[in-house]
Amino acid sequence: MNTMVQLPDADKYARCVRASKAVRWDIEKDVIRGRSLEISRKFLPDGLTLIRETASLSDAEKRFAGQIQGRTYANIFGLVERFITAKLLEIGQDHWLGNQHALEALVRFSDEELKHQALFRRIEQMMGEVMPAGYRFDVDPDQVARAVLSKSSWAVLVLTLHIELFVQNHYSQSIEPDAELSDLFKDVFLFHWKDECQHVVLDELELRRLDATLTQDERDRGVDDFIALVLAVDGILQAQAKDDVSYFAAHCGRVAPSREMENLAKQFLKAYRWQYIFSGATHPRFQAILKDMITPAQFGRIEAALAALNRSTN
Ligand SMILES: [Fe+2]
Numbered sequence: 344m345n346t347m348v349q350l351p352d353a354d355k356y357a358r359c360v361r362a363s364k365a366v367r368w369d370i371e372k373d374v375i376r377g378r379s380l381e382i383s384r385k386f387l388p389d390g391l392t393l394i395r396e397t398a399s400l401s402d403a404e405k406r407f408a409g410q411i412q413g414r415t416y417a418n419i420f421g422l423v424e425r426f427i428t429a430k431l432l433e434i435g436q437d438h439w440l441g442n443q444h445a446l447e448a449l450v451r452f453s454d455e456e457l458k459h460q461a462l463f464r465r466i467e468q469m470m471g472e473v474m475p476a477g478y479r480f481d482v483d484p485d486q487v488a489r490a491v492l493s494k495s496s497w498a499v500l501v502l503t504l505h506i507e508l509f510v511q512n513h514y515s516q517s518i519e520p521d522a523e524l525s526d527l528f529k530d531v532f533l534f535h536w537k538d539e540c541q542h543v544v545l546d547e548l549e550l551r552r553l554d555a556t557l558t559q560d561e562r563d564r565g566v567d568d569f570i571a572l573v574l575a576v577d578g579i580l581q582a583q584a585k586d587d588v589s590y591f592a593a594h595c596g597r598v599a600p601s602r603e604m605e606n607l608a609k610q611f612l613k614a615y616r617w618q619y620i621f622s623g624a625t626h627p628r629f630q631a632i633l634k635d636m637i638t639p640a641q642f643g644r645i646e647a648a649l650a651a652l653n654r655s656t657n
Pocket residue numbers: 420424455456459535539
């Protein structure tokens with residue numbers, strides 16, 4: 344029988360530093376390698392795009408719709424990494440003195456997120472080269488980061504943990520096993536995943552460290568802040584689903600009936616909510632960590648907010 348060895352926190356930080364050094368990669372030399380995106384192949388797997396559920400689209404249209412979602416997928420990560428980097432740099436100040444492995448782990452984490460943002464800008468530019476003009480992603484990462492960072496650190500760290508946990512699941516359960524994906528697109532998320540494996544350990548360490556300093560009232564406000572952040576994410580997803588389907592309609596090569604496109608926009612929103620909200624919120628590790636920190640009543644408030652979103656999707 345395998346037994347999980349429980350390492351002391353100081354050892355976990357040191358192990359994250361070692362792992363970060365071992366997987367260190369370069370955008371051009373390791374990921375891009377002179378390749379371009381294969382527009383004849385899928386970008387995102389069906390398990391994330393849910394595009395198979397859309398019976399009205401031809402196979403080529405499904406591929407195009409999935410590629411649009413893949414482009415948005417890369418852009419969403421570039422977006423959230425702006426506030427994640429800022430928050431990690433801020434809380435990293437607590438480690439200036441003392442455990443230098445913890446300081447190094449968070450410095451490397453921030454450095455990696457800056458590299459990820461550069462990678463996703465590079466990929467957006469490459470997708471722009473192979474896809475028709477007119478795609479829009481009008482969300483300003485600084486503006487979003489300012490709004491997110493106005494909430495309590497506890498809530499921002501819970502949101503960050505949620506994101507970095509679903510990144511891992513998306514890659515290992517959907518992206519990695521799909522043989523039909525663009526090799527380059529797949530590699531982007533392979534290299535991203537290599538770093539996120541350490542990040543998620545650090546997210547939990549920092550969240551639990553912060554949580555131990557909070558009063559009941561502060562944690563309770565943190566729960567409200569987290570719910571507000573999830574709803575703010577949803578607002579971005581609602582707008583992007585509409586923009587992405589307008590882009591699809593303009594370039595799918597036929598006159599698409601408005602009723603069909605309204606349904607497709609609903610389907611895109613359902614996929615986006617699955618990708619960025621529910622696949623993380625239902626992650627067993629996420630739920631276990633949350634339940635460790637908050638009361639059943641507080642957990643119930645989060646569940647109720649998510650259930651309301653889910654009802655409005657279906
Ligand atoms: Fe990242």
